[in-house]
Every structure is written in structure tokens, then in C-alpha cells.
Amino acid sequence: MPTERPAHPVRSLLKQSSLYPSFKQLGHYPDYWYWKLRGEPRRIPHIIKQRAVLEYEQAFGLATLIETGTYYGEMIAAVVDRFRKIYSIELDPDLAKRAQQRFRKYSHVEIIEGDSQMVVPQLLQRLNERCLFWLDAGYCGWIGELGDQDRLGSEFKAILNDRIPDHIILMDDADGIRDEHGSPILSKVIASIKSDYPSRRVEVVHNIIRITPR
Numbered sequence: 001m002p003t004e005r006p007a008h009p010v011r012s013l014l015k016q017s018s019l020y021p022s023f024k025q026l027g028h029y030p031d032y033w034y035w036k037l038r039g040e041p042r043r044i045p046h047i048i049k050q051r052a053v054l055e056y057e058q059a060f061g062l063a064t065l066i067e068t069g070t071y072y073g074e075m076i077a078a079v080v081d082r083f084r085k086i087y088s089i090e091l092d093p094d095l096a097k098r099a100q101q102r103f104r105k106y107s108h109v110e111i112i113e114g115d116s117q118m119v120v121p122q123l124l125q126r127l128n129e130r131c132l133f134w135l136d137a138g139y140c141g142w143i144g145e146l147g148d149q150d151r152l153g154s155e156f157k158a159i160l161n162d163r164i165p166d167h168i169i170l171m172d173d174a175d176g177i178r179d180e181h182g183s184p185i186l187s188k189v190i191a192s193i194k195s196d197y198p199s200r201r202v203e204v205v206h207n208i209i210r211i212t213p214r
């Protein structure tokens, strides 16, 4: 997902409403069909991201999902019944509180307010099984984002060097990976993961980087 643009005043008002997440959710199928009609351009609809998460959950028999970047909780809502435990990390205190409120009746959903660069390594220490990571915390530019230039690189490293050797990583917005001058460096990032972690397969489908055990 690209950098969030300043919202239209009506949309800003709507965003304050507790109904906004449901309103957003209503748009998922129209968005999907519109994408299909336009010949599947690079900006993919949320439904394709939900399907990717569910595909890997099923293929690898994963019970725990860690999401970076909760936003309005659309991914959590789409997959909430498919995982035994879901952690989602959100930097923005208001969004984090809204998601905590929204998912309060789901005891297996934990929304953590904080910077993913700090929280991911802490969370890894608490985990004792192979997990699915959905990395979607505005790495390619987001209002209010924190962390150093290599926030994504440091999270990749923390997960790939973890004592549990075979976590699965999905990272959204692959084409947004650029150097400080704005030049794309996706191929370099993929090459360095492949050479540093030869036991991993790395591929990009639908603009999502997918890192799995070979």
C-alpha cells in the first residue's frame, strides 16, 4: 500500500466513525472486480493480500500470525477465525486503541501499540513455534513512521536469524523498496537474502515478497 495521502474532508470525518472499518470492508469486492476489469494492474486489492495470508497459513499449517501495521484491522478481520493467535503491531496510538476496542471480544487477538522495529525482536523472544509474518507497516513511506532507513532490513534480519529457523514472511509493496535516492533496490534485497540465507526461497508474486523455507 502506498504512502497514505491526505484524506478528503468527508473521508476524514468518516474515518473518525466507529463504522469506518466496516465501510472500508464493504469496498473490498468492488475494488477486487474493478482491478480485474482493468487487467490486474500492479496495485493489488486487499482481497488478494488476504488470500496470500490464508494460502500460506494453509500450505504451512501455521497457527500464529504476526502483522506489522494494524491500520483499521482489515487483515485481522479477514483472517481472525483462521489463526490460534494473532499479534498486530501499530505505531499510531489512536489506530491501536481503535483496533483493541474492535477486537476486544477475540481473546486470541493482541494489538500491540509500538514501533514494529522494536516490537518484532521482543515478540520473537516470546514465540515458540513457526509463525507467519505479514509485514505491512508502511516501510516504503507512511505518515508518522518511525525507525531508521533500514527498518525493513532490520526486521527481516531479526526474523531470519531467530532461533526458530523457518518462519514464513510475506511483505507487501515490494516495488516500493528503494534506496535513499529513490532508486529501486528490490533485486538487490532479494539477492542478499538469497545469499545470506541459502535455505530460504524468495519470490515476488502480486507485489508481495514471499520468503519460505526451501
Ligand SMILES: C[S@@+](CC[C@H](N)C(=O)[O-])C[C@H]1O[C@@H](n2cnc3c(N)ncnc32)[C@H](O)[C@@H]1O
Pocket (backbone or CB within 6 Å): 001, 049, 067, 068, 069, 070, 071, 072, 073, 074, 075, 076, 089, 090, 091, 092, 095, 114, 115, 116, 117, 136, 137, 138, 142, 144, 145, 146, 147
Ligand atoms: C498499509 S497500513 C496497514 C494495513 C493492514 N496491515 C491491513 O492489511 O489491513 C500501514 C500501517 O502501518 C503503521 N505503521 C507505520 N510505521 C509503523 C511502525 N514503525 N511500526 C508499526 N506500525 C507502523 C501505520 O500507522 C499504518 O496504520
